[in-house]
Amino acid sequence: MYRLINFFKHNKIKSIMILVLLIAYYFCLPNTLFKDPTATVITSNTNELLGALIAEDGQWRFPANDSVPDKFKTCILQFEDEYFYQHPGFNPVSIFKALKGNLNSGSVKRGGSTLTQQVIRLSRKGQSRTYFEKVKEIILATRLEFRLSKDAILNLYASHAPFGGNVVGIDAAAWRYFNRNASDLSWAESATLAVLPNAPSLIYPGKNQERLLKKRNRLLKKLYKNDIIDQLTYELSIAESLPQKPYPLPQIAPHLLQKIAKEQKGKRVKTTVNIALQEQTNTIVKQNYNRLKQNEIYNISVLVLDVKTREVLTYIGNSPTDNAHQKSVDIIDKPRSTGSILKPFLFAAMLDAGDLLPNTLVADVPTQFGSYQPQNYNQTYDGAVHANEALSRSLNVPAVRMLQEFGLDRFYHYLKKLHLKDLKYNANHYGLSLVLGGAESNLWDLCKSYAAMSSTLNHFNANSSQYFSNEFCEPIYTENQTIDFGKQSKQKDVFDAASIFFTFESMKQVNRPESDESWEYYDSSQEIAWKTGTSFGFRDAWAIGTTKDYVVGVWVGNADGEGRPGLVGVQTAAPIMLEVFEVLPKSNWFNHPFDEMLEVKICKKSGYRASSICDVTEIRYIQASGKKTEPCPFHKLIHLDVSERYQVNSSCEAISNINNKSWFVLPPLQAHYFKNKNPYYKPLPPFRKDCIESSGVSMEFIYPNQQSTIYLPKDFDGKTNDLILKVAHSKPELELHWYIDSEYIGSTKDIHDMAVLPSTGEHIITVMDELGNSLKYKITISE
Incomplete structure (x- = not known):
């Protein structure tokens, strides 16, 4: 020192x-040796290749991997640099032999470069192969040996070596030439790739096959002589044929690849996708696409989520259509008209707010709100229908009436909590059509919301009846993302567990397509809470279903918005959804969230909490918030004579002979439609003629009903048809007298239909029964 x-x-x-x-x-050595752009590569949750997007410079150059496959590592060392792990970056013996040979031949025939030197040369693109450049390579190679481990240097070589054409790196070469991962290559395949970088412009698959075969087999023979492979492996290896042309890279999830490329361009990304499920669903989509395109329906998207982890298991942004039909458009996150797919959220919101019980009767009669007149899909009416049945049958009129009763702003507030990003305007912009497709949403947000509802129910039952504060979070599709469900508390996030459970119970009863009608009779079938939707003009068909473990969402239509006859959720989207559920593991049904439920006495006929006069009751569970709902309003206590054929009172019958009986009575308009589909519905018995009636009566217009302007139809000969006026009366046996503008036009009894031919303009229709009760309605007749 x-x-x-x-x-x-x-x-x-x-x-x-x-x-x-x-x-x-x-x-002297740059911090980053290689700055070339790389391809965007996505793999499945088990590291299998899903797809790749070529690098910006047009090269198939995958991002560097963490390690080099053992077989290729052995082959490249035996072929290029046997003393790689002993030398300091250059091999003096090899350099001396190369120099001697070049001097004897008068030209550069041999380089004598180590793999470390080749890494340096690859990083210094375009440099001429001179002795001065070789000295530079040696200096830089020794510096690289100080910086990196031998394995890291070998990895750099394997990732950036040229393999012919526009293929760079062992990973891309393995897929382009052998259509598999580099780690899955045979000895012959690994040897083929090991000799390619030696002269990639001269020898590559499809060109100079004989020369390539000789070089490969010489390397295989060397492996055999050095006891790296046995004789049988050697003989089998030299018998393997060479690849003839490059394979296209897998495109198993092309739209997810596009999505990730926008966020992590040039990266290797491990996704949450289950490759087996993705491929099975791709097959299902392709088969259905081939069927639907016969009806000029070209686009399909499917999303499958794991409820527990909120991971994306399958991502199909579009069907395998052509460019003329927007093949590259990822429809999963595109706004589309929702149709009826929001109805379960309204049902759950009303249950959660305590405004409804699952089985409550709701009105299903002709309805008009200003100029808006909703219609059921089959254009018929039930009069009154249980709320859960209205949901499972997707009846439009009850849904709109429920929304009007619940309040548009209240429902909109619930929807905003679901974080539906395409709900951009205020509630009044959408109006009551909000629940029938007046708003737009996308498959991603809708599946996210269904998954969050399922997860809320699962977590409530698994965590001592507690909720998570961030249940309605975004799903994840890459391994480096994590889900934070938030903190546990007794406070619900959006819907309480019981309301979700009863909503799912109703959705479980949705009628399946004809091919799956008897699903409940098969052991292999599973219970699914699902809903379809069809937008106005048959432009969008939806089907979204959920179990405890999975959510499957399907959209079918045309990306350009063209409507097609038959583009209906239950006919086009539902079969695809059910096929996907068939390839998923079977799930058990949701457990009852008993801590959010109450046992109460329910009126069996009306679904309301039973009043003291309900004749048929049952004990059922309801959501806890439902205890504030009103008792049954449809049962009335009436007084009958001994025969029970007539109503009586003290004016005509001794009190000791009067029988008091509970009677189920619907409002006249509801009763008019209800009795047509419920033959056991019994209207109130008439009063006996000798009695003085003291009870009130009621009547309502069936037609016109909430409609002010009427257009009179005409025959083919131009003759104007009569207008048929209809009234429902609680006592149809009474005689009704009809007037138009104070002019008497006739009377009716039992069936109260009156044909009239009024002039154009405004008129007032008056109906009066024989007891003096009257009903008026103002109409405008237009041609």
């Missing part, structure tokens, strides 16, 4: 020069 210090004191110039050289040596 003393001598060294003494040397620096007496040789300052030399010391400075040495220091400068050391600093120059230290900084």
Whole structure:
């Protein structure tokens, strides 16, 4: 040490020069050797290739992997650099032999470069192969040996070596030439790739096959002689044929690849996709696409989520259509008209708010709100229908009436909590059509919401009846993303568990397509809470279903918005959804969230909480918030004579002979439609003729009903048809007298239909029964 210090004191110039050289040596190697753009590569949750997007410079160059496959590593070392792990970056013996051979031949025939030197040469693109350049490579190679481990250097070589054409790196080469992962290559395949970088412009699959075969087989023979492979492996390896042309890279999830490329361009991304399920669903979509395109329906998207982890298991942004039909458009996150797919959220919101019980009767009669007149899909009416049945049958009129009763702003507030990003306007912009497709949403947000509802129910039952504060979070599709469900508390996030459970119970009863009608009789079938939707004009068909473990969402239609006859959710989207559920593991049904439920006595006929006069009751569970709902309003206590054929009172019958009986009575308009589909519905018995009626009566217009302007139809000969006026009366046996503008036009009894032919303009229709009760309605007749 003393001598060294003494040397620096007496040789300052030399010391400075040495220091400068050391600093120059230290900084001579760039921090980043390779700055070439790389392909965007996505893999499944088990690291299987799903797809790749070529690098910006047009090269198939995958991002560097963590390690080099053992077979290729052995082959490349035996072929290029046997003493790789012994030398300091250059091999003096190889250099001497190469120099001697080149001098004898008068030209550069052999390089004598180590793999470390080749890494340096690959990083210094376009440099001429001169002796001066070789000296530079040696210096930089030794510096690289100080910086990186041998394995890291070998990995750099394997990732950036040229393999012919526009293929760079072992990973891309394995897929382009052998259609599999580099780690799955045979000895012959690994040997083929090991000899390619030696002369990639001269020898590559499809060109100079004989020369390539000889080089491969020489390497295989060397492996055999060095006891790396046995004789049988050698003989089988040399019998393998060479690849003839590059394979196209897998495109198993092309739209997910596009999505990830926008966020992590040029990266290798491990996704949450289950490759087996993705491929099975791709097949299902392709088969259905071939069927639907016969009806000029070209686009399909499917999303499958794991409820527990909120991971994307399958991502199909579009069907395998052509460019003329927007093949590259990812429809999963595109806004589309929702149709009826939001109805379950309204049902759950009303249950959660305590405004409804699952089985409550709701009105299903002709309805008009201003100029808006909703219609059921089959254009018929039930009069009154249980709320859960209205949901399972997707009846439009009850849904709109429920929304009007619940409040548009209240429902909109619930929807905003679901974080539906395409709900951009205020509630009044959508109006009551909000629940029938007046708004837009996308498959991603809708599946997210269904998954969150299922997860809320699962977590409630698994965590001592507690909720998570961030249940309605975004799903994840890459391994580096994590889900944070938030903190546990007794406070619900959006819907309480019981309301969700009863909503799912109703959705479980949705009628399946004809091919799956008897699903409940098969052991292999599973219970699914699902809903379809069809937008106005048959432009969008939806089907979204959920179990405890999975959510499957399907959209079918045309990306350009063209409607097609038959583009209906239950006919086009539902079969695809059910097929996907068939390839998923079977799930058990949701457990009852008993801590959010109450046992109460329910009126069996009306679904309301039973009043003291309900004749048929049952004990059922309801959501806890439902205890504030009103008792049954449809049962009335009436007084009958001994025969129970007539109503009586004290004016005509002794009190001791009067029988008091509970009677189920619907409002006249509801009763008019209800009795047509419920033959056991019994209207109130008439009063006996000798009685003085003291009870009130009611009547309602069936037609016109909430409609002010009427257009009279005409025959083919131009003759105007009569207008048929209809009234429902609680006592149809009474005689009704009809007037138009105070002019008497006739009377009716039992069936209260009146044909009239009013002139154009405004008119007032008056109906009066024989007890003096009257009903008026103002109409405008237009041609």
